[in-house]
Amino acid sequence: MALGILSEMAELLAANEVRRPRNMLVVANTNNGKTTVIDRLKALHPDVTDPDSDGVQMPVVKLNAPQSPDEDRFYNHILESLGAIYKIRAPKDAKFFQICRLLRDVGMKVLIFDEINNSLAGNMIQRQQMFNAIKSLSNELQRPIILTGTFEALVAVREDKQMQNRFPPSILPVWELDSTFLQLLASFESLMPLKQRSNLASEVLAPLLLAMCGGLIGELCELLKRAGKRAITSGRERISARLLLELDWVPPDQRDRQASAAEQGLSYRINYKEMVQRVQADEAEAQDEWDDDDAD
Numbered sequence: 001m002a003l004g005i006l007s008e009m010a011e012l013l014a015a016n017e018v019r020r021p022r023n024m025l026v027v028a029n030t031n032n033g034k035t036t037v038i039d040r041l042k043a044l045h046p047d048v049t050d051p052d053s054d055g056v057q058m059p060v061v062k063l064n065a066p067q068s069p070d071e072d073r074f075y076n077h078i079l080e081s082l083g084a085i086y087k088i089r090a091p092k093d094a095k096f097f098q099i100c101r102l103l104r105d106v107g108m109k110v111l112i113f114d115e116i117n118n119s120l121a122g123n124m125i126q127r128q129q130m131f132n133a134i135k136s137l138s139n140e141l142q143r144p145i146i147l148t149g150t151f152e153a154l155v156a157v158r159e160d161k162q163m164q165n166r167f168p169p170s171i172l173p174v175w176e177l178d179s180t181f182l183q184l185l186a187s188f189e190s191l192m193p194l195k196q197r198s199n200l201a202s203e204v205l206a207p208l209l210l211a212m213c214g215g216l217i218g219e220l221c222e223l224l225k226r227a228g229k230r231a232i233t234s235g236r237e238r239i240s241a242r243l244l245l246e247l248d249w250v251p252p253d254q255r256d257r258q259a260s261a262a263e264q265g266l267s268y269r270i271n272y273k274e275m276v277q278r279v280q281a282d283e284a285e286a287q288d289e290w291d292d293d294d295a296d
Contacts, residue, residue, distance in 0.1 A: 005170050009041045012144040013059065013110045020166070021138055025116075025157055026148040028172035031218030031252070034148040037172070038062055038112050045109070057107040065113045065149075069122040069130040075099060096133070100140050110144050111137065117149035120156050127156060131163050138166070174215030177207055177279050185209065188220075192228050196238035200224075208241055211275035214252040223249060245272065 005026060012024060028034045038060075045059045066077035075095035079086045082102050086095060103111065113119075113134070120127060138145045147153065147167060157163045175181045185200040192198070200209065213219040226247055227239045236243065250258050254270060261268040 005172065006037055006040060008170060009038070009110070009146060010044070012146065013041070013045060015144065017142040019139070019142060021142055021144045023138060023144050023167045024146045025154065025167040025169045026146065026172065027151060027154045027169045028148075029174060029216060030150055031216045032172055032174060033217040034172060035114055036217065038114060038146070038148060041110075041112075055105070059107060059109040060112065061103060061106070061108045061110070062112040062114060065116045065119045065147075067118055067121070069119045069126040071126075071129040071133050074119070074130050074133055096136065096140075100137070103141060103143075108141070108143060110146060111141070112146045112148070114148050116147040117153040117156075120152060124159065128160065131157075131160050135162060135166065175210065175213075175217065175220075176215065177210050181210065182206055184217075184220075188224055192224070192239075194228060194231055194237050194239070196236075198231075198239040200239065204241055205239070205244075207276045207279040208244060208272065211272060211279050212244065212249055212251055216252060219252055223247075251275070 008024060012022060015021065026034050026037065039062075042060045042062055047059075048057045049055075050057055061082075063078060063081045066074055068074075072092055072095075075092060076086075076088065078099050079095060079102075082099075084098065084102055086098060090098075119130060134145060134147075145167075147157075154169055157167055157169075175184070182201040185206060189198055189200045199205065209220065209223065213223050223244075224239075226249070227244055230243055230247060231237055231239050234243070250270065254268075258268040
């Protein structure tokens with residue numbers, strides 16, 4: 001999943017300059033690791049100070065997407081993010097070429113706009129203008145651009161045939177109860193400062209954790225952070241099913257229902273037993289499909 005997408009990004013970074021570079025759209029649910037993956041790419045290819053020029057080489061330039069699809073504001077946002085001095089009333093073309101010059105000067109190999117869905121609040125004409133600006137940057141720089149966003153971003157990109165062709169989607173799926181998820185839990189446990197072993201990847205805890213986090217890695221991180229803190233402050237020094245259920249944690253897919261119940265003055269009870277059974281049933285169904293494929 002994430003490793004495959006990280007590998008694709010590394011290939012883009014290493015690619016030679018071409019007239020129409022290959023780009024990428026990373027799609028995932030909110031809190032499911034998009035930013036984590038690009039931060040990892042940035043960590044693997046960090047900024048380097050150039051002793052000859054006192055400048056900085058930035059092979060990976062990561063920018064948060066602006067809150068508006070307005071083209072002029074888009075250029076202003078990039079220039080401000082790069083710490084550039086610019087004239088706010090300068091023509092858009094002048095800002096565009098200043099951006100290209102700055103990115104070449106820092107040795108940019110890949111340009112990333114994180115959470116591009118934040119820029120989709122405008123009308124279709126504004127979105128089209130911003131998409132045109134992104135395509136123009138890619139053409140002028142002859143370097144890949146990576147966009148990340150939710151499925152709303154995927155829908156918006158598909159409105160533009162050229163964007164759809166030039167930014168093929170790579171989707172980060174939600175986690176499932178499989179060997180990869182168990183390895184993830186083991187990795188988390190190895191980093192936790194608890195005195196006793198919790199065995200997070202056990203048959204008891206793994207499906208419960210998956211049900212509670214909804215298969216989203218950001219939710220899992222926060223859940224384990226809270227559970228670890230409770231384990232330490234309570235003196236138990238390990239995470240158990242009982243401790244997890246004491247956290248009053250609400251799975252992400254049930255928060256709207258809980259809020260609606262609260263607005264009506266109603267209590268909301270989470271049936272974790274049913275959720276765990278559903279997770280285990282999904283795992284069994286997936287295993288049956290694998291077995292059928294092996295038999296064929």
